Amino acid sequence: MAQLSAPLTVFVTAPTLARTGTDLLEQAGCRVLYLPDGQDRSAVGRILSAEPVDAIISRTALLTAADLAACPTLRIICKHGVGVSNIDVDTATQRGIPVCVTPGANAQSVAEMAWGLIFAAARRIAWMDAELRSGRWSRAQDGLQLQGHTLGLVGFGEVGQRVARVALALGMPVVAFDPGLRAVPRGLEAVRLLPTVDAVVQAADVLSLHVPLNSATRGLMDAARIAQMRPGSILINTARGEVVDEPALIDALRSGQLFAAGLDTMAVEPLPPDSPLLALPSVVLTPHVGGSTPAALAAMARGAAQTVLAALLHGQIDPAHCVNPQVLSSFSQRALP
Structure with missing residues (x-):
């Protein structure tokens, strides 16, 4: 996969992402940011306000209306899994930001x-x-x-x-x-x-x-x-x-x-x-680990990375994997450098 001269920035709202996902992002030349371990919830907003984030791969951390408003460059959110209750989907929809999931991965x-x-x-x-x-x-x-x-x-x-x-x-x-x-x-x-x-x-x-x-x-x-x-x-x-x-x-x-x-x-x-x-x-x-086997984590990371790259590089989003498909008609591909 060809690298970008001006890398896209992907923010993972967790300290890690399985190599099946990070390898795809790195091969595309993306700059990958992580939520440091042990940080309080306000760290999400600080990173989004300070960095030109193009995409979020969402784990369990909350993504509030204020967090999304802090990042004018944000173009897509993909959940590492299927439950989007931690994401303010209404605010994302108002801003025209697709919120996607990785169905079946876990x-x-x-x-x-x-x-x-x-x-x-x-x-x-x-x-x-x-x-x-x-x-x-x-x-x-x-x-x-x-x-x-x-x-x-x-x-x-x-x-x-x-x-x-x-x-x-x-x-x-x-x-x-x-x-x-x-x-x-x-x-x-x-x-x-x-x-x-x-x-x-x-x-x-x-x-x-x-x-x-x-x-x-x-x-x-x-x-x-x-x-x-x-x-x-x-x-x-x-x-x-x-x-x-x-x-x-x-x-x-x-x-x-x-x-x-x-x-x-x-x-x-x-x-x-x-x-x-x-x-x-x-x-x-059990402590909410049903979908957290290595096999499931690898599949979710791969699916989330593929979704983000298809959207940002090619303007392609599968409507069946988007929880707010009404925004897709206005979703346009960002011009690549």
Whole structure:
């Protein structure tokens, strides 16, 4: 790839990016900036106001309206993943800045994490491990055998479909809701699409959430919906913590209405040390790492770098990978030096 005489500046809102991404950017002659480890949130705004940033590869740091306003040279944002709740998409749209994602890049890793949480929650694996390490031979024999129990999926995209395939192989009936689907994909004809979230919630013995965080999904699993879950069922969340009403979930676990929960995401991250979730032996917790295997990180870095370079060098953006495609009609290629 030919290098530019005046390099483009790409800002990665994290201390690192996998070599699959940095190699592509460096081969194109890009100048790559990183958010230093341990910096407070204000460092994002300082870098954007001080540097001629052309593109942002967004990790988990917030990108606020003020941050975006501080950088008049910014032309594209690409999320290292698919969740854009940390990005002020409305402000980006007002400025004509495309916000893109890397769909499918981490789907397999997230699906495998969902299954790790399902197995651990259903058989109380984390609790028994802790008991053994504390010197107690506590043989829990009340675990849920999954075969024959119904898996409910709220969201049936790349991740949900992978989760469904494993469930079918285990002999679990699968029901799903996704407002964007009219029919199940080929090979998943055994999955029943239900017309509402409530229908899936009421039918599931294991309920797994695979939705983005937006105005429609924030608080989706509120107290009323959690109350509709089957007695002794399991809730799994590898989506976003804000999708679940945590106090309502805690009450349902304490009362015994729910058998267990597996959470890779929480409403507040990092999880506060006084969170009631930490005191519940029926909850399996992981620190939002479902999509953070080396394979997934490499795929997301490569996808984000390819998206940024295609946009800046060739004016090309796949509308299917853009969360605000209404800006694409006005997106124009920057003249190269």
